[in-house]
Amino acid sequence: MIACCVFDAYGTLFDVHSAASKFQSILGNHYSSVSALWRQKQLEYTWLRSLMGRYVPFDQITADSLEYSLQVFGFQDQSIKQRLLDAYKTLDCFQDVPSCLSQLKANGIHTAILSNGTLGSLKTLVDSANIADWFDQLISVSQVQIYKPHPSVYDLVIQKFGVPKENVAFVSSNSWDAIGAANFGFRVFWLNRNEKNVADVLPGEYSTISNLSQLSANILGG
Amino acid sequence: MIACCVFDAYGTLFDVHSAASKFQSILGNHYSSVSALWRQKQLEYTWLRSLMGRYVPFDQITADSLEYSLQVFGFQDQSIKQRLLDAYKTLDCFQDVPSCLSQLKANGIHTAILSNGTLGSLKTLVDSANIADWFDQLISVSQVQIYKPHPSVYDLVIQKFGVPKENVAFVSSNSWDAIGAANFGFRVFWLNRNEKNVADVLPGEYSTISNLSQLSANILGG
Missing domain, CATH: 3.40.50.1000 (HAD superfamily/HAD-like)
Incomplete structure (x- = not known):
């Protein structure tokens, strides 16, 4: 029972991919790859920080992993980062x-x-x-x-x-x-x-x- | 000092990618993607098993993560799995x-x-x-x-x-x-x-x- x-x-x-999908006009063809790497790193950072005993709240991890993904795909404009994080709040x-x-x-x-x-x-x-x-x-x-x-x-x-x-x-x-x-x-x-x-x-x-x-x-x- | x-x-x-790179003739254009996912999952499984308290030796994790990657890319022949694992021993x-x-x-x-x-x-x-x-x-x-x-x-x-x-x-x-x-x-x-x-x-x-x-x-x- x-x-x-x-x-x-x-x-x-x-x-989780509905945030990046709203910004295809800015992220271009990369939007799904940016989103996938963002998600992958987000999870990795939860596991790594847990094992290292360096907990921070998930919001911080979401921001850090997005930072990583945007760097990999060469997006340097910080305003897109904030807009994606805002969109992540209302998936x-x-x-x-x-x-x-x-x-x-x-x-x-x-x-x-x-x-x-x-x-x-x-x-x-x-x-x-x-x-x-x-x-x-x-x-x-x-x-x-x-x-x-x-x-x-x-x-x-x-x-x-x-x-x-x-x-x-x-x-x-x-x-x-x-x-x-x-x-x-x-x-x-x-x-x-x-x-x-x-x-x-x-x-x-x-x-x-x-x-x-x-x-x-x-x-x-x- | x-x-x-x-x-x-x-x-x-x-x-770590030298194993798969030796099997390009079998893995085709996918060989680097197979290898990248193999590595990614190998690391994920070390973190996940550590957090779950379900340790197994790394050789087992290497085999499990390769199994995952080969499944994702549609390779069903088990002989390629064993050959890749053998190659992994002498990277x-x-x-x-x-x-x-x-x-x-x-x-x-x-x-x-x-x-x-x-x-x-x-x-x-x-x-x-x-x-x-x-x-x-x-x-x-x-x-x-x-x-x-x-x-x-x-x-x-x-x-x-x-x-x-x-x-x-x-x-x-x-x-x-x-x-x-x-x-x-x-x-x-x-x-x-x-x-x-x-x-x-x-x-x-x-x-x-x-x-x-x-x-x-x-x-x-x-």
Whole structure:
């Protein structure tokens, strides 16, 4: 029996590439490469800082990784950096999110976001996407000052909801995050939208879904 | 006063892309992309496994990350995987390595490799490149079962040589490794060969060199 369903935010509920895609006129043909490297470095910096014990909030990491990506692609104008960071605060929400959340809530399932992002950024994201009311909790790694997939991050869910691990469903489009949550002990769904991605070759048991309608069907047994 | 000089192995002394470059006839135009993704995932898996507390030896990670990369590029033949892994055991050594090592040794500087690699793989690498005799120590993370840039990895150097951190020179072509060593307290040289790479936007003080001749000049004050 699933008591609560926990979602990753960046990449899972919100399209991390929607920021750069709004600036194609400035970034030109490079826009998707800038965005991909920005995202790659953003994650790398969370892992590297966690291992070095040099935590800074995710907003800083997002700015640092964008700085790196813009340097690689030769964009020196600092104004584009600020405009991209502003756009990152109101990322597009994926279309299948609201109906999935409403189904879960209608069936008495508790819902939460568990994210690397700061609480302030998470609030701005859910507000701008008009999905704030569907969540019982917004949970940020800032409370433990270390990033996913460290187990203490996933343990925040247990602390908030007080339910056994096996009664928690966790959903992430990030394969490594799904695997981190599986290693912690959650019942995990890897959201591989459009079956586009290859699963990371890391140990962990999880189910794969290709959209969020499949999630509610799985959890609610529909 | 530098008492010992410690080198990263993969990417610094040995060209990690020399394995895939030998199989251009099989991998086709994709060979450099296969190699780049292999390397990227190899590093990601060291960080992710370290954070999850799921250490396996680097040889396993090298195989897993290659598996991922070959899947992404649609190579399903398992024989190419084994041939690439075999080639990875005898990576090409960069040309400026032997003369740098001989200069350091001639001046009484102790030398070591500190690597994510297993001791067995490190031995095979230095033997096949004929540079084994130049090293006083080969040091593997396998002793602490966690990967760079965790501080306990860099601390292995102190345990082996018994010298203060500030008397240790550390050289890596991997910007994040240089930064990890700088955070630990070594005097660090980031080897940015041909000034091709952009420095990671992470905190840490280090000098930048573009070849290993500049290293001996810096350390020996030549």
